[in-house]
Amino acid sequence: MNARKxxxxxxxxxxxxxxxxxxxxxxxxYHLLYYTLDGALEIYDKKLKRIFLKRMKVPGxxxxxxxxxxxxxxxxxxxxxxxxxxxxxxxxxxxxxxxTVAIIRPDGYDQTxxxxxxxxxxKFAISRMKLVCLSKNxxxxxxxxxxxxxxxxxxxxxxxxxxxxxxxxxxxQIMKSLPCLGSSSxxxxxxxxxxxxxxxxxSGAQLQNSTLGLIKPHAFREGLSGKILQDILDxxxxxxxxxxxxxxxxxASDFLEVYKGVYPDFQKMVTQYSAGTCIAFEIMxxxxxxxxxxxxxxxxxxxxxxxxILRPNTLRAKYGTDKILNAVHCTDLVExxxxxxxxxFELFADQ
Numbered sequence: 246m247n248a249r250k251x252x253x254x255x256x257x258x259x260x261x262x263x264x265x266x267x268x269x270x271x272x273x274x275y276h277l278l279y280y281t282l283d284g285a286l287e288i289y290d291k292k293l294k295r296i297f298l299k300r301m302k303v304p305g306x307x308x309x310x311x312x313x314x315x316x317x318x319x320x321x322x323x324x325x326x327x328x329x330x331x332x333x334x335x336x337x338x339x340x341x342x343x344x345t346v347a348i349i350r351p352d353g354y355d356q357t358x359x360x361x362x363x364x365x366x367x368k369f370a371i372s373r374m375k376l377v378c379l380s381k382n383x384x385x386x387x388x389x390x391x392x393x394x395x396x397x398x399x400x401x402x403x404x405x406x407x408x409x410x411x412x413x414x415x416x417x418q419i420m421k422s423l424p425c426l427g428s429s430s431x432x433x434x435x436x437x438x439x440x441x442x443x444x445x446x447x448s449g450a451q452l453q454n455s456t457l458g459l460i461k462p463h464a465f466r467e468g469l470s471g472k473i474l475q476d477i478l479d480x481x482x483x484x485x486x487x488x489x490x491x492x493x494x495x496x497a498s499d500f501l502e503v504y505k506g507v508y509p510d511f512q513k514m515v516t517q518y519s520a521g522t523c524i525a526f527e528i529m530x531x532x533x534x535x536x537x538x539x540x541x542x543x544x545x546x547x548x549x550x551x552x553x554i555l556r557p558n559t560l561r562a563k564y565g566t567d568k569i570l571n572a573v574h575c576t577d578l579v580e581x582x583x584x585x586x587x588x589x590f591e592l593f594a595d596q
Contacts (some may be wrong), residue, residue, distance in 0.1 A: 256281040256402030259330025272553045312342050345412040345428045346437040353424030358475025365468040369407040376403050376487035378449045404441040450486035450590035455529045456537045457585040459574035461522035469564050486527040494519045513569045525589040537579045544575040
């Protein structure tokens with residue numbers, strides 16, 4: 246075997262990561278290895294100095310998700326990647342993990358889903374997303390240009406933190422033809438991310454005459470978020486609040502408690518809702534007196550296979566796989582809508 250072939254077969258990326266053990270109230274540290282040849286993972290327990298997970302392929306883990314600061318789920322456990330394990334990994338990922346912030350201006354609101362889909366198609370990895378409504382005073386904290394301040398405070402904007410190879414210059418090129426803004430430097434990206442994703446900015450959630458929807462982790466991972474959001478906008482709904490988030494299993498179980506003892510696959514539901522990033526959004530329907538029912542109709546039957554037969558144009562028919570991986574959650578009952586919306590936009594803390 247020549248040296249080039251041996252290097253290819255042995256190539257792997259190394260990371261350090263942490264897992265919060267709530268039973269012991271301890272943070273446990275691990276080394277993670279990702280093998281480029283077959284996409285397999287291996288985990289080493291730093292304290293016990295032994296292999297915790299033997300080398301194996303883990304469904305749903307993509308190399309682009311293995312970035313410092315991200316949370317990954319491996320066999321029902323959530324680990325936070327806190328550092329690179331060696332110089333080779335750090336140097337390699339430095340080229341691919343440049344961060345930038347994209348801002349969809351108010352005049353691009355109707356195209357929000359299409360623009361997000363362009364971001365995904367351009368191979369940027371979205372790490373955080375949020376819809377905010379800025380006052381002129383808010384906008385003036387970040388920008389000096391009066392016209393820009395007036396524009397950004399004229400309606401809702403969607404802020405997207407993302408990373409990729411040469412993300413700053415890459416997004417600057419793409420956004421030229423779009424109603425968008427983008428970071429001009431790494432320093433600006435850090436400043437903008439800290440500003441927009443701070444807790445001081447209001448979510449814009451109305452909490453009345455509205456309903457809640459969730460893009461589930463599998464749909465986010467499959468790059469379907471933009472398409473789903475655009476379908477919702479095209480159907481005449483208004484997105485009044487939006488945020489990306491990660492749920493722990495206990496949080497997902499609390500949210501889904503109404504289904505406990507009723508739905509036979511309750512634990513599978515909890516596992517999916519806590520499997521990674523999801524997108525929570527509040528929507529309104531100006532021409533309808535019952536937005537909850539209206540969105541339920543657009544979402545479609547729980548089983549995507551049945552939806553494809555009975556309602557082929559619904560969200561679950563187009564983007565779902567099975568009863569658990571059915572792309573979108575919607576509120577079932579009118580009286581539950583304010584509670585579910587409040588859960589994600591007032592009570593939920595980032596995890």
